[in-house]
Amino acid sequence: MAGNSRRRGAIRKQGTKKGSVVGSGGQRRKGLEGKGPTPKAEHRPGHPAQRKAAAAAARTERKRTASKKAADTPEIIAGRNPVVEALRAGVPATALYVALNIDADDRVTEAVRVASDKGISLLEVPREELDRKTGGAVHQGLGLQVPPFDYAHPDDLLRAARESGEPPLLVALDGVTDPRNLGAVIRSAAAFGAHGVLLPSRRSAGMTAVAWRTSAGAAARLPIGVATNLTRQLREWAADGLMIAGLDADGATDIDTMNLDVDPLVVVVGSEGRGLSRLVRETCDFTVSIPMAAGVESLNASVAGAVLLAEVARRRRAAGRV
Incomplete structure (x- = not known):
């Protein structure tokens, strides 16, 4: 019988005989415990779907970390x-930052003097280092480091506007993603008497060094706020008595015939490409277009915003309200 052979050299293999085995006494079946339902593919270690999900999570984390670092990194105004x-x-x-061996002129002299008077650190650096710090921008040997921008709350914008003593x-x-356009709009808003600029928290340019540079310092004089949801904020302002005027190439009425003589007023400027988003357009009380010569498709967002703001300021001056 197999396993009981008495021939010379035969060996009985342990644990292969029928009957009792170590630990059970052979009196019961070995119990099998269930492991529960089969996990999803992305949760099974080693599964292709799990590796793909892990890689996607890692990319998201890297982007979040990079965005956080970028938000906390000082900006450098160049030029x-x-x-x-x-x-x-x-x-x-x-x-x-002042480049070594710079060819100084009146602007360099003034910058160094004003920085010294304000207690701002003066650092002489090689031109190559200033190239690196400014990301290759045309700095002309000067770079001013500014801390991350301190945005205001939308309620603070309206409060400051009402406390100004002028019609808010x-x-x-709405979706202006070019920092140069952002800076230009801020500069125009300050020039034509606006009391604040509101940005959406997503799909929008922020106050980077490029925006600082284009605004020519206007961002330091004009409060700039951020709304988590632009459409909801505009609706809240509308409920608070503000008129919402959207600037759109397909506006219902052109700027010549539109009644802009309303107070208080919010001017909404759309993005460079698609203009106003659908929800924002539906939130506006009226939309305004700028008539142009035949053959010209549209104006740059910042230029169009400046034209409308200038017209609002002109009509307010004519009415003697500013």
């Missing part, structure tokens, strides 16, 4: 004119 204008406007700055005028941007 002689932008630096001098920012210092004159009182832009909060932590350091002034606010500007909201």
Whole structure:
């Protein structure tokens, strides 16, 4: 019988005989415990779907970390004119970088003097290092380091506008992603008497060094707020008595015949490509277009915003309200 052979050299293998085995006494079946329902593919270690999900989670985490670092990283305003204008406007700055062996002119002299008077650190660095710090921008030997921008709450914008003693005028941007356009709109808003600029928290340019430079220091004089949901914020302002005017190439009425003589007013400027989003357009009390010569498709977002703000300011002056 197999396993009981008495021939020379035969070996009985342990645990293979029928009958009792160590630990059970052979009196019961070995119990099998269930492991529960089969986990989803992305939760099974080693499964292709699990590796793909893990890689996607890692990418998301890297983007979140990079965005957080970018938000906490100081910006550097580059160029002689932008630096001098920012210092004159009182832009909060932590350091002034001056390239070694710079060819100094009146702007460099003024920048160094004003920075010294304000207690801003003066740092002489090689031109190559300033190239690196400014990301290759045309800095002309000067760079002004500013801390991350301190955005205001939308309620603070309206409060400041009402406390100004003038008819409130606010500007909201719907999806303007070019920081140069953002800076230009801020500059125009300050020039034509607006009391604040509102940005959406997503799909919008922020106050980077490029926006600082384009605004020519106006961002230091004009409060800039961020709304978590632009449409909801516009509706809240409308419920609070503000008229919402959307600037759109397909606006229902052109700027010549539209009644802009309303107070208080919010001017909404759409994005560079698609203009106003559907929800924002539906939230507006009226939409305004700018008549143009035949063959011209549209104006740049910042230019169109400046034209409308200038017209609002002109009509307010004519009515003697500003």
